[in-house]
Amino acid sequence: MNSTAQDLATAFTDRFGTEPDGLWSAPGRVNVIGEHTDYNDGFVLPFAIRHSTTVAAAVRSDRLVRVASTFAPDEDAVVADLDELSEGSVEGWAAYPLGVLWALEQSGYRCPGMDLLVDSSVPVGAGLSSSAALECSVAVAANELAQADISRRELAVIGQLAENRMVGAPTGIMDQSASLLGEAGHAVFLDCRSGASRLVPLDLEGAGLELMVIDTRVSHSHATGGYAARRRSCELGAEMMGVAALRDLSVKDLAEAAGVLDEETFRRVRHIVTENARVEDAVEVLTRKGPAELGPLLVASHASMRDDFEISCAELDTAVDTALEAGALGARMTGGGFGGSAIALARVGDVPAIRSAVETAFSAAGFRSPVIFSVLPGAGAARIA
Ligand code: ADP
Ligand code: MG
Numbered sequence: 001m002n003s004t005a006q007d008l009a010t011a012f013t014d015r016f017g018t019e020p021d022g023l024w025s026a027p028g029r030v031n032v033i034g035e036h037t038d039y040n041d042g043f044v045l046p047f048a049i050r051h052s053t054t055v056a057a058a059v060r061s062d063r064l065v066r067v068a069s070t071f072a073p074d075e076d077a078v079v080a081d082l083d084e085l086s087e088g089s090v091e092g093w094a095a096y097p098l099g100v101l102w103a104l105e106q107s108g109y110r111c112p113g114m115d116l117l118v119d120s121s122v123p124v125g126a127g128l129s130s131s132a133a134l135e136c137s138v139a140v141a142a143n144e145l146a147q148a149d150i151s152r153r154e155l156a157v158i159g160q161l162a163e164n165r166m167v168g169a170p171t172g173i174m175d176q177s178a179s180l181l182g183e184a185g186h187a188v189f190l191d192c193r194s195g196a197s198r199l200v201p202l203d204l205e206g207a208g209l210e211l212m213v214i215d216t217r218v219s220h221s222h223a224t225g226g227y228a229a230r231r232r233s234c235e236l237g238a239e240m241m242g243v244a245a246l247r248d249l250s251v252k253d254l255a256e257a258a259g260v261l262d263e264e265t266f267r268r269v270r271h272i273v274t275e276n277a278r279v280e281d282a283v284e285v286l287t288r289k290g291p292a293e294l295g296p297l298l299v300a301s302h303a304s305m306r307d308d309f310e311i312s313c314a315e316l317d318t319a320v321d322t323a324l325e326a327g328a329l330g331a332r333m334t335g336g337g338f339g340g341s342a343i344a345l346a347r348v349g350d351v352p353a354i355r356s357a358v359e360t361a362f363s364a365a366g367f368r369s370p371v372i373f374s375v376l377p378g379a380g381a382a383r384i385a
Contacts, residue, residue: 001385004119005054008070009385012056012117015068015077020056020117021145026136026381027052028122028129029178030211030343031334032187032202032294033301034279036309038172040234040272041193041245043279046174047202048182050378053120053133055097057141060113067097070119082111087165096131097138099166103158104139109148116141126215126371127334127341131167132175135159140180140381152180152380153195182380189283193247200286202377207291208348210374214323214358216315217368218339226311227336230268237261237269246272271309275301294345295330302332302342311337315367319344319358326350326357 001009005023012020027048034044068077071093078094085102097118101111116138122130139155142148150158159176163169172192181188185206186199204210238246240260241253249257251273258266278297285293302320306312316333323331323344331344346354355372362370 005385008054008056008117008119011070011119012058012115015117016058016066016115018058018115020115021058022141022383023054023056023385024137024141024144024381025052025054025384026133026140026179027182027378028133029175029182030128030213030375031174031178032211032343033275033282033297033332035275035301035305035332035334036230036234036311037247037272037275037279038174038192039231040238040276041247042272042276044174044190044192045187045200045279045282046178046182046190047187047377048178048380049122049128049375051120051122051128051133051375052378053118053122053130053137054384055119055137055141056117057145058115059145060115062113064113065098065101065116067094067116067118069093070117071124077115082113088168090166095167096134096162099162100135100138100159101142102166103161104142104146104148104150106161107154107158109146109150111142111146114142114145123215123371125219126213128213128375129175129179131163131169131171132159132179135162136176136179136381139176140383144383153177153197156180157195178380180381182377184379185377187286187377189279193245200283202286202291204291204376209291209329210346210348210351210376212323212328212344212346212351212354212372212374214319214342214344215371216313216319216339216341217371218313218315226338230309230311233265233268234272237265237272240265241269247276249273251277267308267310271304274304274308291345292329295328298330298332298343298345299324305333305337309337313338314365315339315362315370316342318361318365318367319370322358322361323354326354328354
């Protein structure tokens with residue numbers, strides 16, 4: 001057990017009075033490319049990062065669950081009875097772990113009561129999916145403690161069910177899939193329609209590269225409204241084009257779409273269609289050439305989100321443009337848009353210059369200072385002690 005794991009086990013015993021039966025970790029994720037394609041039944045290419053969430057857990061003999069987090073060390077554990085959980089019945093952060101146990105039971109598995117203590121190194125709300133890391137750590141722990149032997153793919157669906165129905169966030173399957181299926185040195189190519197996935201080599205370290213995350217710390221109040229509006233545009237575009245989802249259109253259908261759709265809907269559709277093609281191209285590039293060649297696809301993805309999907313903002317554009325000027329091989333905004341983080345692919349030696357250029361540009365523009373760090377592909381969820 002490493003020292004952080006040992007500290008968590010000790011904190012568990014201090015809080016609950018027993019030793020944990022085990023510790024399970026699940027990583028956050030970053031999406032290399034494929035933005036807003038998930039709810040259009042399309043493709044995404046995330047990787048599991050090395051920042052992760054760990055849960056210490058012990059089975060109880062009753063049906064109670066007590067859950068606490070090192071994020072709120074002074075708060076009492078949230079206590080719930082597994083027989084009384086129902087959709088939307090839990091408020092606040094405990095909805096994620098309790099939602100997973102509820103979703104397991106909804107899916108036909110019987111879960112024992114348990115005590116849970118959560119600890120995380122995944123920054124919250126920076127676009128790295130601390131929520132999926134939390135769900136997946138609890139999902140792999142509960143899977144083992146309930147001796148349920150559930151596949152990783154089904155655990156991802158259970159995590160998504162928790163987030164959709166207990167937390168109430170209409171998110172896709174990408175984050176949980178990356179957290180559960182990721183492997184060191186690889187990205188996860190995921191078909192959001194079929195749920196099929198395949199590992200694609202992504203040895204950033206071997207290529208002397210890092211993926212920088214530039215968290216703008218902007219969370220626009222209209223982000224939720226913007227996201228819902230984009231989803232509606234995509235649904236409208238698919239309906240008008242007579243397809244089940246935009247995934248069913250290819251780049252050669254765009255000429256026809258231009259005649260059928262209004263100008264704005266057409267640009268929304270064009271982003272999704274070209275972005276799906278870019279994900280497939282990225283898989284091809286990684287398989288045949290290696291990560292250093294990904295840059296142009298990242299740049300094209302950003303331009304498409306900025307101009308066609310219109311979900312960027314001044315801070316994100318500044319982060320991307322400055323990173324590119326300072327030597328990044330590629331850069332783009334990531335996540336829902338209107339704030340959040342950008343990513344930049346950079347040679348390790350260029351990272352300090354890119355970082356200081358972005359910090360200087362943010363300060364000159366009067367923006368809040370960004371938080372900048374690097375991520376590398378790491379292992380998927382696993383028991384660690
Ligand atoms: P993200 O992009 O990081 O996934 P979300 O809003 O989807 O952002 O999820 C963040 C929420 O997940 C937090 O507000 C909190 O409720 C919950 N969460 C994540 N990690 C932890 C943790 N270690 N302890 C308690 N709650 C957590
Ligand atoms: Mg999340």
